[in-house]
Amino acid sequence: MKDETVTIPDFVANQPLAIIIPVALVALLVLRRVPVIGPVVNLLVWLAIGAGLYFAIDQRARLDPYLGSVARFLQLDRQEVVGEEVRIAMSQDGHFWAKVRFGGIEQRMLVDSGATVTAISTDTAARAGLEVKPEPFPLLIRTANGTIEAKSGEIGELRLGNIVARDLAVVVSPAFGDTNVIGMNFLSRLQSWRVEGRTLVLVPHHPQKDG
Incomplete structure (x- = not known):
């Protein structure tokens, strides 16, 4: 052995x-x-x-x-204003989440360039006192989880760092759960936006005072 x-x-x-x-x-x-x-x-x-x-x-x-x-x-998960830019660090889930304010509330919203319109949940709309418009015909939205029914609304003023978007059209649905999304109708108002490594950089046309 x-x-x-x-x-x-x-x-x-x-x-x-x-x-x-x-x-x-x-x-x-x-x-x-x-x-x-x-x-x-x-x-x-x-x-x-x-x-x-x-x-x-x-x-x-x-x-x-x-x-x-x-x-x-x-x-x-950091967001800061540097000069005239808003810089958002990539979150641990691989997405960019922005801290925004509208209707007297502060909300964490997913920045999604694949979404045509900014979308918020029914609960968020209620807390922000957002008036949801009645639709004569169902408003159907295609999402990754299929087609859902939604209603339209408008945020009078949305602030993200030094960026202010007024009269921003949104869609509202309980199907969004607790996820709120910033879509291209917000991003298209910017002077530019880009991704640098793990940082999303938003550049407004007319930077406002943050706060």
Whole structure:
């Protein structure tokens, strides 16, 4: 029978982390007690822990709605005005979500260049006090989930950073659930818009004061 005795060098070669991690922990414990080096080591340890948590949340937020809200709190889902541009970072789900204000409410809306018209849910329209127009004939909208029935409305003033869109036509339907979408009828009013890597850049014709 072949001798399968594992020597210490073999174990180290096959399981390097089993040796490296304990040695590193012991070294950290020793260094933390050194008067001059200790504070620096403590700072590096906390920075490493913070970086690990940051990247863990960033990755897991793609699949976990709760962590997605944590990521937004940590500004992984960021929107800011830089000069005359509004810059929106790509969210963990791979989409661009804009923070907008209209009708006295603040809303998170998906920016979708594939949508012809801006679309909002019935609940959002009610909270914003939006008047929905009665339609003499059903208004049918084609979506990725099929054709749905909707009603039309108009947002008097919608603000997105330093961008103001007035008298913006929208479609309203309970079929949208809790998702609200900014469509091409908003984007076409801009001077330009583009995607730079993981950032959506919106450039208005006449930038307004953000707020």
